[in-house]
Amino acid sequence: MTTVTAPAATHQPYRRRWAALAVILAAEVMDLLDALVTTIAAPSIREDLGGSASLVQWLGAGYTLAMAVGLITGGRLGDLFGRRRMFVLGAFGFTATSLLCGLAAGPEMLVAGRVLQGLFGAVMIPQGLGLIREMFPPEEIGKAFGLFGPVIATSSVGGPILAGWLVDADLFGTGWRMIFLINLPVGLAAAVAGMRLLPELRLSNATRLDLVGVLLVSVAGFLLVFPLIQGQELGWPAWTFASMVASLAVFAAFGAHESRRARSGKDPLVTPSLFRKRAFTGGLVAGLAFFSGLIGLSLVFTLYTQVGLGFSPLKAGLTGLPQAVGGVIGFGLAMSGLQEKLGRGLLQIGTGVMALGAGVLGLTIHLAGLDVGPWQLAPGLALVGIGMGLTMAPFFDIVLAGVDEHESGSASGTLTAIQQLGAALGTAMLGTLLFDLLARRWSFGSAMQVTVWVEIGLLALTFALSFLLPRRARPDPSGH
Template sequence: MTTDVKAAAQPATEPPPYRWRWIALAVILMAEVMDLLDAMVTNIAGPTIKAELGGTEATIQWLGAAYTLSMAVGLITGGRLGDIFGRKRMFLIGAAGFTVGSLLCGVAQSPELLVGARVLQGLFGAVMLPQGLGMIKEMFSPKEMGAAFGLFGPIMGLSSVGGPILAGWLIDADFFGTGWRMIFLINLPLGLAAVAAGLRFLPESRSPHPLKLDVPGVILASLGGLLLVFPLVQGRENDWPAWSFVMMGAAVVVFAVFGWFESRKSRAGGDPLIVPSLFRKRAFTGGLLTGLVFFSAMSGFVLVFNLYTQIGLGYSTLQAGLVMAPWSLGMVAGFGVAQAVARFGRKVLQGGVLVMTLGTLGVLLTVTQAGAGVTAWQFVPALGVTGLGMGLLMAPFFDIILAGVEQHETGSASGTMTAMQQLGGAVGVALLGTVFFDQVAGGPNPDFIGAAGVVLAVVAGMLVLTFLAAFLLPKQAREGEHAGH
């Protein structure tokens, strides 16, 4: 009789999962692909764009910086907008706006218009991206959550690595005489497909509690992000003037005021932009720190390795993209292995960091020992191991962090996590890009081998810090889930 009662009660406590959840996940991943491709392609296409449209050396930097800057300052707000107005609605608005921004990039006739269109892409991307993680958490049961994020990770990783390959191929192919413009125009069918499929298959999703937009919080968070990201991106271009450090110092003050204001608003019963209770969760706070260090190391590694192969070794844009293929394949293998050993939780993530560190040291050894005569084939073993470690790390990453996030915290958590990735990328590019250019500056014969070696050693050190920071995470996603209740 007790068994019958439990069986009868089961549907009430565990409602059936959303019918179209796997198709909806594919729509969300499509949006992620558009974002990740556009975040990477201008690193490859920048010199070609400058040659056609004109502008200064700073133009090349701002092609990526305008996107990163506008994305970073808008992401936390984007997550909250989904809580208030509905995640499906904001996803569709973001995807449509991102597609329009891509079209404007593809038809731009001046560097100023192109940079402005990149800002538009970043702002609408900041509206679109945070909604995905929130919807995934609602659509999937705890048992399926790991599999959902297991698909989320490899698509993100492959897009990040595949972006330069695709950009180099499209520019070299020059379809219909479009040249570099095709790297943006290719988003049009993807964006339209995402909007059409989203209308049909995405679930209606929003916070169950009535919320209001925290306008002062939006202003403070955006100002803090701007004060931090702008000097990180632009400081090196201007030889790190005093104002860049003043702005970064001011960012710390603004973020401190933001934290005080959000806590005060929460205690008063208001609707803060970032729910303060998130930072009392071990999984979330540990994940933010771990992710910040890791994404800094990863973004800096990719940038500097592309600079080394193109400028130092004389590779074409397509060759520079293709040499990263072993990393991509290793990443796929890493995700597969991670699914098989998922029961080990945090140990899988930390094992991935150690494997990635060994791979990075292998790349360092290859660069320094083979010298200027190094071939693409010599990079295969080390890059493959690096990718394997990255796959092992990223597969359980989101699952562990978001496991303890409650329903009313989902928008804040998703936006904050995605903003952390963008901020980590900006920090990594600024820090490791500066180290690289400082090493090769000041002489008729730049030492690209030495510069790449120094940066790779720094990356290895950052990965060791990632390993140590991961001890702040719970051992299993299950523990993080309990911590949230």
């Protein structure tokens, strides 16, 4: 049962609840942009601050790994202490850590700032989604959630271009630092507006946090990602492999702890019964493979364009525009009725189109060499984007159709965390592969082609695992 400590959410005045939605969307944009911008700015950051090649990977992986761990508990914090309070705390914290990143004097300080950004983002983002469900009456909630699609699409298109422009423009002599400093006015405005516009909601029966579970999953994630990023530079000593094996043991310990907690009548972070469902476990592994390849390829491609081809940050951002536009097209096609008509088949078509696009991209790089230009790369990137949109649009709904209604909240949070963990793993694995090949004196073009083949392999794995998923998404009883 939900306890409301402000006027009933659905009784909020019409303008007030839509103004509150604008605040939530502004926070979503900050998170989406900060997940994208360091990929474009990474070469400039390393040139300015120094640091090893692994800095490029940690800028993305530190943020997404912290986000993955934090998202598991972010929603629960809102249940316990109030969604408005946690949203405002997250927004202020995200703004403060953006300032910390913008003022970073060295690579260690910047990576630490990125980790803190991810943690505060994980506190802020889940509150907005929960508040929307409470603020809007049934006849408006579909429209409210429908605005997230255009916001995500616009951010994915504009984020890399904005980052490239800010780095090249060198506003007030700040260079790459402006990609973080631009969050200050947006974050402060979101926090202040949140205090005035958002209702205070919390669950009267919310249980205490599972701190042991949080610690176990955090340690397991770190033990896996850290050696993947640092191993190549250190020559792959024995402890890196021991760490990865230990991460699996800690993940197993996390699962056992969650099962014990559920049997004792306490709320687990992740409902253990989910892992006894073939559709859900298949969806988790498929999501891990898909998002690892998608985000890892984006990082490697950006390094290829800037370091290998010598493109400026802005030109690199514009070069990736066909993929972002293709993603918008793919989402649009899915939402036009294909998702309901094809169900799981749309996801399979999407992975096939993505694999075709990656193959075209690899072939273009092979044939054109270092003389390749943005227009030659555009067809392959556009196909990757269209396939991405077709795959992502039905993914979450299809996987969640394989769980029971009372498990859907835990399943949704776990899938979102897996998306972020996949991003961290992809950044670690494909980035490390690229740097390892370059260290062996491979050309940038040849190394890029190898990573493209790895991406195709991950897409093939996603395609194969999709047969474990339900054929159709569960109908929405609300009609939206």
